[in-house]
Amino acid sequence: MNDILRAPAAPQLPAPDVIARDYARVRGASETLCRPLITEDFGLQTAEFASPPKWHLAHVSWFFETFLLEPFLPGYTVFHPAFKSLFNSYYEQVGHYHPRPDRGFLSRPSVEEVYAYRAHVDEGMRALFARSGEDCWPAVVQRTRIGLNHEQQHQELLLTDIKQHFSVNPLRPAYRTDLAPVSTGQAIPLQWFPHEGGLVRAGHEGNSFAYDNEGPRHQVFLNAFALANRPVTNGEYLEFMEAGGYKEPALWLSDGWSAVHRLGWTSPRYWERHEGTWMEFTLGGLRPLDLAAPVSHVSHFEADAFATWAEARLPTEFEWEVAASALVLEGNFVDSDRLQPQATSGEGLVQMFGDVWEHTASAYLAYPGYRQAAGALGEYNGKFMSGQMVLRGGSCVSPADHIRATYRNFFYPHERWQFQGFRLARDL
Known part of the structure; x- marks a missing residue:
């Protein structure tokens, strides 16, 4: 598979421990964003354009599994064969994908199983960082960077989708009750x-x-x-x-x-x-x-x-x-x-x-x-x-x-x- 980026390669590629730290930081941020949620929140899909939180968590893991672990980690075993289509977003060349409007129909896999999937992928990525040889390390670095930026996109989508889901609940639930209050200042003059x-x-x-x-x-x-x-x-x-x-x-x-x-x-x-x-x-x-x-x-x-x-x-x-x-x-x-x-x-x-x-x-x-x-x-x-x-x-x-x-x-x-x-x- 060819890579998405066309920018020239960096003169010196980062060491595996540097990429591993970046990976752990970004992956951890996704799970931190989900801590205020209760189990019932993870499967919500209140509009076709907004996905359930657990779908986001699984999809970004699917990305690492599909584009890094399967092609580059010898002996890697996929977590669940059905996840290849369930959590594919729109990649026609990868194969079938579950319709976007129907993501909220997936009461299974459970939230617990989705987190187990993330842990399985994280373990595989740690092994990939430790074992990658010089021949494939440039591609691993490049695709990992894509994957991490992709996960950051989904962190933003997590929050905007949660806002959409909660907004149609008559109880008007807050995702977080400890956020800063509304300011009382004046707008600066338009110039x-x-x-x-x-x-x-x-x-x-x-x-x-x-x-x-x-x-x-x-x-x-x-x-x-x-x-x-x-x-x-x-x-x-x-x-x-x-x-x-x-x-x-x-x-x-x-x-x-x-x-x-x-x-x-x-x-x-x-x-x-x-x-x-x-x-x-x-x-x-x-x-x-x-x-x-x-x-x-x-x-x-x-x-x-x-x-x-x-x-x-x-x-x-x-x-x-x-x-x-x-x-x-x-x-x-x-x-x-x-x-x-x-x-x-x-x-x-x-x-x-x-x-x-x-x-x-x-x-x-x-x-x-x-x-x-x-x-x-x-x-x-x-x-x-x-x-x-x-x-x-x-x-x-x-x-x-x-x-x-x-x-x-x-x-x-x-x-x-x-x-x-x-x-x-x-x-x-």
Whole structure:
């Protein structure tokens, strides 16, 4: 099987004990995220787009078993032959997979058996790290890095899916009751930061990890533009709503206006009105809406409609990347343990990383010179380059060491269960 990455190999590969430590850290983080759950939570699937927690835990183990242990560890015995299809997500070249909408039907295997599966795979990976020879070590390192970043993606999905599952429970359960309270501060004033445009370079280069869809690095011409210093806030989005934003077809793309009516949108996902007060369902339960925090759980269509109403637009992914590349990569990630977008202060461009994935005006397409890798791992990103939009920057439930300025997330324009927000741009 060919590998997904096309970045050049690092001059010196890490030693087995270094990779083993990284592996143990990331795998342990997934199980830490599941500690607040009770057994009944692990099998929940309340929407076709959201998976049960135990499926996430098993799928990431399936990834290591399928792409590392079976091809590289002599004598490895799979944990359960049926898991090859039960926990395959979408890899057609690996074989049959259980339908995504039916993942919640799997009352068996039990949660206990899923954790046993993880332990079995972890034992195999430790053996692989200890025994790999020089001939296969570069491939083992490369695929392990893919697998660890893949598991970090599913850690974010774990939290966003749990939020979806709990939100439809009339009891409004909290995933965690110890999360920080809603802030009472004011949003910093909106400012515009100009960029002269011109010919720029975009995309990943170098020896550090990146997905194949982040390259090749290439030239892009940008017209002069200005970028807002911060994302749009809940308070500003509320003004859009009160001005009739969801009732004015002139503000919306045609497919967006259809989605408003088909899906019954009148506010961002997880907003609720109780006795005249806006509340928001969070991973800490139902809380008063923080007007100064970035708006989240809005679709590309909603972001675009707001931008039209505000006489602005969404930035392209390249405008966003050029602005972000000059910044220190820091922000409100899952490591901050807030698990909710936060109001902030500061000068210059703030909250470019963390808090909310930021919608862009760019369709998720291949960069010039991109070639999808052969083999099953080539299905990871390339085959989804149709009908989706690019988001940048990570969110409050993304691991900090998983995000880069070149990272391209992608969702369909109507989806909004992720922590998705946006900042505005203008032409100069």
